[in-house]
Amino acid sequence: MLAKANRITSADDYRVIVRRGAKVAGAHTVSYVRSRESGADARFGFIVSKKVGNAVRRNLVRRRLKAVCHDALVGGVRGVDVVVRALPGAADAEFGTLRIEVLDALARRARPSASDHAPLIDSRVG
Template sequence: MLAKANRITSADDYRVIVRRGAKVAGTHTVSYLRARESGTDARFGFIVSKKVGGAVRRNLVRRRLKAACSEALCDDVAGVDIVVRALPSAAAADWAALRSEVFAAVANRRARERASASSLAAPAKGE
């Protein structure tokens, strides 16, 4: 289970992250990532609509996504808000597929951070 410090609970936070965050699309999920202050805990939120299935199926998908995000926290993720929206195909997806999509979204974020850091560190032309 995710600790309270690692959960997004405010509807306003969800709205901002989904509207302004970077979008990473997968086969079964769409992840929205938004950077936070460095040194802060990573926070996760989940959107699993009725299109995914009945209550039992939706809760199964949500629990799998939570477990994957909990594993991602062990991988030293910090300073980011991530909202994972499950697509209808997530109902038939197995644990490994959902886990790999969450880890791909986190890896995508790290790649973007490295790219922006290297562009900032590169000297300007004429120097």
């Protein structure tokens, strides 16, 4: 489970990240990545609609996405807000496929602005 500091809980935050974040589309997910102030904890949010499947399927997909994001945090991801939208095909996707898509979105995030010189992954960790 992600710690409270690593979760996006506000509808306004979701809206800002989806509208202004860099969009990275995959076969099973669409990720929106937005830079934060350097050194800030990474935060993650998930959108899994009823098009993905019934409640059991949606929760399975959400748990898999949370596990991927937890692994990214352990790997040292910092200074970003990420919203991952699961597409209908995510219900049939394997964990490894979802992992690759989300980590690829983090790697291909928007180029940092001049005021954001912090690396995406802290090289001191791992």
